[in-house]
Amino acid sequence: MAGDRPRVAPPQDVALIGRSTQQRATVLAALVTAEGFVSARALYNRLLNGGSPVGLSTVYRTLTALAAADRADVVRDTNGERLFRYRPGPDHRHYLICTECGLSLPVDSGPVEKWAERIARTSEFANVRHTVELAGVCPDCGRRHVRAP
Amino acid sequence: MAGDRPRVAPPQDVALIGRSTQQRATVLAALVTAEGFVSARALYNRLLNGGSPVGLSTVYRTLTALAAADRADVVRDTNGERLFRYRPGPDHRHYLICTECGLSLPVDSGPVEKWAERIARTSEFANVRHTVELAGVCPDCGRRHVRAP
DNA sequence: GATTGATATGAAAATCATTTCCATCTAGCG
DNA sequence: CGCTAGATGGAAATGATTTTCATATCAATC
Known part of the structure; x- marks a missing residue:
């Protein structure tokens, strides 16, 4: 740009x-x-x-x-x-990442956080961490491809 | 066993x-x-x-x-x-995995699925996949450790 | 500003999971 | 049975990451 x-x-x-x-x-x-x-x-x-x-x-x-x-x-x-x-910042975030160009968009991860927290709490597991990744093809990269049916 | x-x-x-x-x-x-x-x-x-x-x-x-x-x-x-x-089966699941012994528990992933789907839908991205991993230490392995404060 | 000891650098070698090569084997069809 | 595309396995290749180690640099101190 x-x-x-x-x-x-x-x-x-x-x-x-x-x-x-x-x-x-x-x-x-x-x-x-x-x-x-x-x-x-x-x-x-x-x-x-x-x-x-x-x-x-x-x-x-x-x-x-x-x-x-x-x-x-x-x-x-x-x-x-x-x-x-x-x-x-130090805040924990999750992203939607383009698999073609690496572009990443922060997404609203509130619901997953709550979900992960609930699982952690109700399980007997200690020290529960989570990783969440959303990946796809961004509009720009999508346009660059002719897609076979 | x-x-x-x-x-x-x-x-x-x-x-x-x-x-x-x-x-x-x-x-x-x-x-x-x-x-x-x-x-x-x-x-x-x-x-x-x-x-x-x-x-x-x-x-x-x-x-x-x-x-x-x-x-x-x-x-x-x-x-x-x-x-x-x-x-x-062919169904898509998510697990809570013990980082010590590999034990895995299937967890209720309904909420994440819905969340991921919504993000996918509202984003302009195509072909959105997601990976979700929960990892921690299972009760058995936890007992085997003396934990420093 | 020089001395100095702990830390950082980088090129090359080492590691480690995974893939590829290729000569050889074997399902499984006719 | 005989054939051939597909499967095997050990060794070599790959590719990302880490380690090694001799050298260079930071930053506190004289």
Whole structure:
């Protein structure tokens, strides 16, 4: 798009995951700029092309640390690859993700939260976590395809 | 446990995924016998120890085919490993899985189904699928642990 | 601003689940 | 029985992620 300003990551976010380094700032900024979910490799390539190369291991390390610090959401695509997404706030959300372009829309997850909570409460299980993923093809990507009947 | 009888898979299930072979029957039987979700490798080892070795590739091929034929549920554990579970009927279910022992309990997923359907309908996305996973520690496994405060 | 010790980096090697290759075997039809 | 498309399995390939380890850098201290 024409009018998107480069969004930079709040510097304190870098500090959250340890020492504040050039590379971490770069990776974080790239993650913030990315609109949907991105894979570590995609981010790595993006940085390469953008002229700010960061080692692949460092990209992985940074993303993993961000996820551990609840600064990023993580999902797995169908191939088992992990996709990361910057999360400004600490709130727990669920997304509808386009399987073609990675575009993600936050969805109203109230009902699922309540449902998951009820299951957790009525079960004897401890420490119940839940993952919910909605995936489909977004309108733009859908238009790009001729669909066989 | 002492009193579990060996459950065998309905023979027609083997035919569902192509030609009926000894190996496929073996894998399917082992999957049916397994109580919770199992990984391909776990199943492979089980067959090795049980004296009915089947090639690892064949185990993978069979499980993948079963999943494709809606004869098995598939989830991913935290390490990205795929876990399979035999599903007798064609109905779509969700489970509460124990992260320690793989024990799985089917849960009432009506509300999530409705929710997912509504999101799918109101979004512009096509072909919306959903995955829902509830994971925790089952009572038995919970008792086995001393928990730090 | 130099010293320094803990931390971070990155290239290459290691790991690990899963897939593919391919020579060989076998259902199952005629 | 004989045939052939489909199935098998061990080894090699793949691909994402992690580890290793020698080197570089942060940031607190002198």
